[in-house]
Amino acid sequence: MGKILLNVMYAGDYLKEENNVGHEVINMFKTDSGENYIYVNPYGFLADEHYGQIDTVLLTRRINANKWEILAKATDWEYALKPDDILNKKENQEILNKILKKEIHKFSFCNQVFDEENKTIFEENKEIANEEKQKKKLRYRAMAHKLIHDEQVKEIESKGITYGGKYIYEILNKNQNNNYATYFTFKAKTFRESKEPIYILADGTIEEKNSNKRNEYFLSGVNLPKQSFKIYFPINTIKKKDEQEEEYTNRKKAQKKAYEKLQEIINNENLWKEENTSKKIDDKLKEVNRENKNFLQIIKKEEDELVFSNLLAHFFANKKGLFNEFVKEVLSKKAKKAILLKGELNVFREKENIDLWFEDDDNIIIIENKIKSKINGRIEKEMFINDKEYGQTIEEGKNEIKKSDNEIFNERLNSQLKKYFNIVDNIKCRKAKNFFLLTPNYNDIELVKYDEGNSYIKLYYEDVYNFFKNQLQDQVEYQKDLYMVDFTKAMKKHASPYNHDMYEEMERRFVKCIEQV
DNA sequence: CCCACGAAGTAACGGCAGTT
DNA sequence: AACTGCCGTTACTTCGTGGG
Incomplete structure (x- = not known):
């Protein structure tokens, strides 16, 4: 096994x-x-x-x-x-013996040797800060690291371990402690x-x-x-x-x-x-890596939901007919009913704290945008010993956490979703009201958990991204708007089921380093 | 112009559980 | 037994908005 x-x-x-x-x-x-x-x-x-x-x-x-x-x-x-095999090589043993004045057979033994050797030093100098002691200890281990590193470099050369024509230790030469690294x-x-x-x-x-x-x-x-x-x-x-x-x-x-x-x-x-x-x-990968930038990435605003809300509001308010198409192609399909726009469209940002508020003669459409943050709101934990005694029952749909047989926590999430819903719901008018929650595909918010969560329809960045992508393909006019082109690129990241930020970032850095060697 | 407030950003901190 | 550094929580900071 x-x-x-x-x-x-x-x-x-x-x-x-x-x-x-x-x-x-x-x-x-x-x-x-x-x-x-x-x-x-x-x-x-x-x-x-x-x-x-x-x-x-x-x-x-x-x-x-x-x-x-x-x-x-x-x-x-x-x-x-195997690190210990490397350390046990005769020539390496000699090096270690010379420096550490002790036989080393196991990598993990370095700490122990350090402690033994420095016992008196640290007993006599109690004022030596712990931090300094740690640093010194690390230097001992670094010797072993160095031997393993040297052996790996030899192997990398003899076995020809290269990526894009470069040895891996060359590619990573800007890494901190590259001289001691294992590859x-x-x-x-x-x-x-x-x-x-x-x-x-x-x-x-x-x-x-x-x-x-x-x-x-x-x-x-x-x-x-x-x-x-x-x-x-x-x-x-x-x-x-x-x-x-x-x-x-x-x-x-x-x-x-x-x-x-x-x-x-x-x-x-x-x-x-x-x-x-x-x-x-290969060359193709290098090319993709170079092209893969967008302006939100450059100014490090790729995760900023306010920026995305502002841009969405901008394009829907200023591109004639774009919101109409969006309602027809995306929102109506999500809502599983035809939402028919009528009259002049008004686009509001942060009206009553609501991220995106679209309103015309017949409709109010709310989109709450959540990229990184969770739904805000107080979590009210009610703990009661045996619900029957207290005459309370746990409502369906609430998160019930059973700690023991007679201790039950009832988690109520009094959320901003409920607040916004009430604000719009209380407006006395005949307009149809539709509520959407826009999230990245990787950030799956469970609407059931929140009060009024069920009044919202989930909308994913993938939906919005695909819509913009198709619009760009079809309309030459849009292709001329480089902000729109770049905005669409920036949305792609949030349209993925993975939050691949580090994965993609590392790939980008890796390819960049290969090109720079 | 001041102040309160909401929401996002940020720093600090303790818990955690495998590693040495 | 000490160490480690991520993670969730909490408290604090910053910024913008809207009411008075």
Whole structure:
């Protein structure tokens, strides 16, 4: 029975620095000779005992604390450089002995040696700050890192591991600590991307109750790590501390079940592409990378919902007939009824705090735009011991959280959706009133959760993006408006089922670095 | 012109659970 | 047993708007 490793990609403060390219970017690319090298976060190697044990590495991305997306599977380790083997080479032992004055057989042993050697120094100089101690400790580990790095560089040259004609260590030469970096963990014989997003959900997600969505797998009773980039299945250690025997066995059972479920996912051929779809760095990819900019990206306003609301209001107010088409082609279809516009159209921004307010003789159409933020509103938690005693019942549709047999939390979400609905609903007129909530495709807001949520119709950026794209194709007039062309480009990001920001950002940086070497 | 308020942005902080 | 850094929460800041 082999182990499964779930590894998180595109995370960490390291990536915030423009010059740093996450090493994991290589996972989604083939080398120039068509091989798949995999880099396992965070440092590119595993603890000694895992080598030779792992069947499959699932490359994942965090959606949130309890929801991870599986992007690809890498199986059949063909080749790896084991850090401890490198350190145990005779010449490396000599180097380490000379510097550390101690025999090192295990990578993890560096810390211990440091502690022993510096015991007296730190006892005598208690004032040495902890921070400084940490820095010094890191320098010791860096020696081991350096030896592994040197060995990898040799291998990269002899095996010709290149992307777009450049050695991987050349490409990443602007990375912080590139001189100490590890570049690959192993070479995989098979690499398959998922056909469509596969999600695994752990405890704490509201999706549990209706987890019959496509490709969502619930790993009940298992916690996904919040800090670590790795989790191994079967899970290595279960702490028995503070646990009753029954809880302990239940947790063991849950973990076994989770492991079996992951195996099912891996073996389910329907979930994975038939071919190895990882790309090679070629001229076409470089070209796409250069063209892929839009002005909102440049001014870093791609995530700003106010900007999108302003632009939508601008185009609908100023392009004659555009809103008419939009209502016909998109809103009517979403509402499953014909919305017929009549008379002069007025477009308001932030009227009564409502993002977009369209009004003509016969209709009021409200669009609440949510890109990053959630629905605002107070969450009122009512806790009552045994609802019968208090004479209260839990209304249907509310989120009911059962803490124990007689403790029930009733979560009421008194939301801005309700507020806006009431504002418009209370207007005494014969106009038809339609409410829409516009969100990116990756940001699935559960309307049922909110008061009056059901009065809103979900509208996705994909709908709006496709509409604008089609309009641009059909109307030469629109093509001349470069703001409209760029705005449409900027919407594409939010029309994706993945929030691919880091994924795409890393790809962009990677290709940029290759061109600059 | 002042002030209150809403909403988005931001900084700080504690919890978490695997890793060394 | 100490360490780590993400994540959710909370409190605070900033900005714009609209009422008085």
